[in-house]
Amino acid sequence: MSKAHQPELKKYLDKRLRLKLNANREVVGILRGFDAFMNIVVSDAYEVTKDGTQIKIDMAVVRGNSINIVEGVDRI
Numbered sequence: 001m002s003k004a005h006q007p008e009l010k011k012y013l014d015k016r017l018r019l020k021l022n023a024n025r026e027v028v029g030i031l032r033g034f035d036a037f038m039n040i041v042v043s044d045a046y047e048v049t050k051d052g053t054q055i056k057i058d059m060a061v062v063r064g065n066s067i068n069i070v071e072g073v074d075r076i
Contacts, residue, residue: 007038011076017042019062020069024050027062028073038064 012031019027019040029045040062046054 003036006036007034009034009038009040009070012070012072015076016073018069018071018073019067020071021062022066022068027057027060029057029060032059035064038067040064040067040070 009031013033015031016028017031017040019029019042021027026048027042027045028048029042031040032043033041041059042062043059045058045060046056048054
């Protein structure tokens, strides 16, 4: 079995990210941590629904295999 490599997300720590997930879901929050499997912890987070409504979820752990796109919202 091959070893997982650390994703290149250090430059995004403490910055706002938009995570586009499976099933057209979207979560926006501040990156607080991540691991080699790209599991991501975000704080001050909210989910954006299909109709544009924002649902506050504070802190969330997003499993890496459900993430399709990671997009920086804040400037680096």
